[in-house]
Amino acid sequence: MTALMTSKPTAPSKDKRWKLVEATARRHGHTPHALIETLHTVQECFGFLDETALRYVAEMLRVPLSKVYGVATFYHFFTLKPPGKHTCVVCMGTACYIKGAGNVLGAIEKKYGVKPGQTTRDGNISVLTARCLGSCGLAPAVVFDGEMGGKLDAAETLKRLEKWENHDA
């Protein structure tokens, strides 16, 4: 037990990004309540949380793996799957919904055959939904790779997505 308490878990690989993860845990004194903050750092660095990362965080903060998994799956912000090359986030807040965000999402689903939270089979486009982006003045809003597009309709959205296809073709 003493050995477990004192020995420092080693990072899963030599990837420098683990240093940032370790720094976050250290800033909070490797306490269990640093769990969410540390997972945020992992996701920021790697884009998603895989099993290796969850195990490492659990060991570092001395939290049971089951609890780490519980937290990682409870919060929508965390994702356990690697994201696609491009991401498209459709806002499904009330204002966007009233102004037709459902049609936008439906059109994407029809064309690419992916439901919210899924990635196209070629790993090119991930489609996500957001509860509210807070840009209700621009409703319906869609974020294309971090860039906000406002006052969109289904046709315009698909046009923007096609750009991603052509780039890779």
Added chain:
Amino acid sequence: MTPEELVKTATIERDAQSQCKHKICVCMAAGCLSQKSDQVKEALDKEVARRGLEKDVQVKPVGCLGLCAAGPLVAIDKTPAVPLDPELPMQRKDVPDLMYQSVTAADAPDIIGALGGQPVKRILLPTQSPFFTRQKKIVLENSGLVDPERVEEYIAADGYDGLLRVLTTMTPQEVIATITRSGLRGRGGGGYPTGLKWGTVTKSRGMQKYVICNGDEGDPGAFMDRSVLESDPHRVLEGMAIAAYAVGASVGYIYVRAEYPLAVKRLKAAIRQSERLGLLGSNLFGTPFSFNVEIRLGAGAFVCGEETALIASIEGKRGQPRPRPPYPAESGLWGCPTLINNVETFANVPPIIRNGAEWFAGIGTEKSKGTKVFALAGKVANTGLIEVPMGLTLREIIFQIGGGIPEGGKFKAVQTGGPSGGCIPEEFLDMPVDYESLAKAGSIMGSGGMIVMDSTSDMVDVAKFFMEFCKSESCGKCTPCRVGTAQMYDLLDRIARGAATEADLKLLIELCEVVRHTSLCGLGMTAPNPVLSTLRYFRHEYEQKLISSEGNGKSAGSNQHAEVAR
């Protein structure tokens, strides 16, 4: 920082500002920023430099200017709002002299060229419209006026003056008495008297106490807290520090959604600056009082807006609520007495201390004092952020300030309070907006989202939309909410598809009552509200979708069944 240094910082900053002949404020809040207002600012900066006007013209990034629908917005003040005597309080204008709308980088030369002369007509935004003149700004008084990333500007706008006054001239009891007299109520939606809450935490025994700022703005269609944090982060920090002094806490946490990266960035900068100047930290203004603030990021769970779930989340756990009592005021974060208030509540505190409780109590209605910030969105001409005194009618807000329904549409209902609120129909438009009236109409004040719907909106579909939200956001801890929301969603879906009978509708209503009365936390207790309020005012829309005629016998049977179940 000593009291003298605070005054000196304010004086230096005000002097510098009064040197400038023209102040160009570019909105850099999320709404305008997503329409490339950063490029507008860059172009303006370049143009000023090209003409060598750096001394006379100041281009600065500011927080939300309000009318998000017309962004990117640029405001121009001919006369800087700085008094010549630094001892006098800052003069504030609710409406800037001149505003431009939908500005692009290409407009920069024209805007600079027009300074001091005739404004550029092409992009002029009339500022004498009711959208600007009917507002009353307390929480947003600095939004669109100060650069949120510079603490000096906040200090020049009388910032941290309230904290100084509290620490040097008032006892904690006097602070609480002032807040109680002001009549301030929690702006997160519940409307619990703030002074009473502070008093309870003060009386609770414990060596360590905490202050938490709830910035987990989960309601879809609400962005008031985000705007306040982005536009004026120091105001929230000052409010928290004053609260901490009043209740005897030394550590504070701000819980912000990770979905608001700009707000997080500005808050982090604000905390760093305040720590550097000694406005946060140990022995503030040479008094024994110490206060430190940390940020905690939410991770996308609506239920974390509930106070006990939020505390669990700060502790690094799944955000699941627990039964109350004990309330957080007695046993909160790590079992210590904890004060939790909303962003907007804390933002109201500094002006109350500065201007006095009586000034604040003079605004609003008998039971709801002060102002409320609303995020106006949906089928309304002027979508954006507004702050109005309590007691204004819905008609004034939607048709005067909001500019009515665009494209000749007809008003149908307004939704307040997000998934916990309800839809208010036309006959209540002349009702004053305060906590009690909204509750009477079957909705709630909520955190301040206001979504306008026109005749194209199908109310069953709206109810289904909110139920889908509650179903997926239910944390799963208590059965009524976890199972109830899923069942209610299925019933609503069946009604929307035209596959339901009268009995299904009855079952839905009954289920609403059960979930409302037996759920553990606010999420479940209020989840039926959108259904009940749309049923109350738009029942015919539900009934139209039911399978009629042959369903009669069946419906009577299941009704008896329901009676037995009761």
